[in-house]
Amino acid sequence: MRNLFLFLWRNQFFTLFIILEIISLLLLSNSFSYHRSLRYNTVSDFTGSVFSKYTNVTRYFYLQKENEDLVAENARLRSLIPPVAEGLDSLLYYPDSLYGYIPATVVSNTVTKPNNLIMVNRGYKDGVEKEMGVISSSGLVGIVIGVSEHYSVIMSMLHQNIRISGRIKKNDQLINVVWDQTDYRLGTISDIPSHIQLQAGDSIVTSGNSLIFPKDLLIGVVESHDKESGGLLSKALLRFSTDFNSLRHVYLIKSFMAVEQKSLLSQIHE
Amino acid sequence: MPGLLINNIVRFILLILMQVLVFNHLNLGGYLNPSVYVLFILLLPNDIKPSLLLIVGFFTGLSVDFFTNTPGLHAAATVLLAFFRPGIIRLFFGNLEFGPGESPGLNKLGVTGFFRYALVLIFIHHLALFLLESLSLNHILFTLFRTLLSTVLSCLVVLILVLLTTARKKR
Numbered sequence: 495m496r497n498l499f500l501f502l503w504r505n506q507f508f509t510l511f512i513i514l515e516i517i518s519l520l521l522l523s524n525s526f527s528y529h530r531s532l533r534y535n536t537v538s539d540f541t542g543s544v545f546s547k548y549t550n551v552t553r554y555f556y557l558q559k560e561n562e563d564l565v566a567e568n569a570r571l572r573s574l575i576p577p578v579a580e581g582l583d584s585l586l587y588y589p590d591s592l593y594g595y596i597p598a599t600v601v602s603n604t605v606t607k608p609n610n611l612i613m614v615n616r617g618y619k620d621g622v623e624k625e626m627g628v629i630s631s632s633g634l635v636g637i638v639i640g641v642s643e644h645y646s647v648i649m650s651m652l653h654q655n656i657r658i659s660g661r662i663k664k665n666d667q668l669i670n671v672v673w674d675q676t677d678y679r680l681g682t683i684s685d686i687p688s689h690i691q692l693q694a695g696d697s698i699v700t701s702g703n704s705l706i707f708p709k710d711l712l713i714g715v716v717e718s719h720d721k722e723s724g725g726l727l728s729k730a731l732l733r734f735s736t737d738f739n740s741l742r743h744v745y746l747i748k749s750f751m752a753v754e755q756k757s758l759l760s761q762i763h764e
Numbered sequence: 765m766p767g768l769l770i771n772n773i774v775r776f777i778l779l780i781l782m783q784v785l786v787f788n789h790l791n792l793g794g795y796l797n798p799s800v801y802v803l804f805i806l807l808l809p810n811d812i813k814p815s816l817l818l819i820v821g822f823f824t825g826l827s828v829d830f831f832t833n834t835p836g837l838h839a840a841a842t843v844l845l846a847f848f849r850p851g852i853i854r855l856f857f858g859n860l861e862f863g864p865g866e867s868p869g870l871n872k873l874g875v876t877g878f879f880r881y882a883l884v885l886i887f888i889h890h891l892a893l894f895l896l897e898s899l900s901l902n903h904i905l906f907t908l909f910r911t912l913l914s915t916v917l918s919c920l921v922v923l924i925l926v927l928l929t930t931a932r933k934k935r
Contacts, residue, residue: 507814514822514843521836541831548785608898611833647833
């Protein structure tokens, strides 16, 4: 034993190197799965405030595009409101609704890494919680995995641990949407039943089976589907409807029924 | 000596800020993301204690991780770079005499010498970084491709930064 310590002391450079690498890898191992990142993600207001100061400067360059997007979204939302409700501005929060929407601004975002995270300027003070769904005006964005007082971190669709339950709009078949870490515009549709042939342009929407997203939110459209593999389930390429590279404004979805649904599920599992 | 310490602290802060505010948002060609903060480790004095070099490397990486929400990722890669630094300096520039507190910078190694030094160490750093980041060997060719291109890009940016700052000191 004494010799071992003596050896380690003589090679303290190498020993320290090994120790520091082990610490780093232990820290890193918290990002190995969706559930681990959910448990261990720590967001700090400090990094958030640095990023939002920076974003406050750069956002002026995008005002034009931002306005156009908001106008387009307003038009789309107006078309959804039945004529009777014309003039009702607080529709997003009316009491019967199953979901509430918290608008937020992106302060930091990446699309080129194998695992991309988005930070937005809303935290638990604004009612944000872990595992809330996130959408943009054009489609699905991701899931909240970390919350601090004023900021939260979102696991973007562009992350290897994300798996969204979706549905093929034309025939209601269930599928899953994942990302293969290469192109930020393209996702992968997995688990397509073998008798289904997808056409380019078919819409893929959320299934509503998860407790996170309401159903029928657009995820993207089918890009191509090659059915060469003889297995039971095939894969297809999906073009995301959200442009992750130009993401500025998002909505965090609060599900008012999630608590009840979760307690029901845990009753069954007991 | 206190001047040296202050110099390094200022360099540390500037490089970390540049990294998280500018270079992390730059994605040339879609997938290139230069890491310039490693320049801080490259320019530490040659006579720094090896153990201290590792610890400084660890915390430098951790500071970047703090901003990118990837605890451990940059720390692991930067500790690896710090581990190889003394060996690389001995291998390439074994016959050079370093004064106390002198760093293996542009003035000491010359442009080609410094480029070679930066290229090898940045390659080691980037290879570890991109492999750990993708956490799989599925896209190994893509990862290697990213590593090579990003290494070249990081080296160029590092060289430009060093050329600019060294020229100012001479004047």
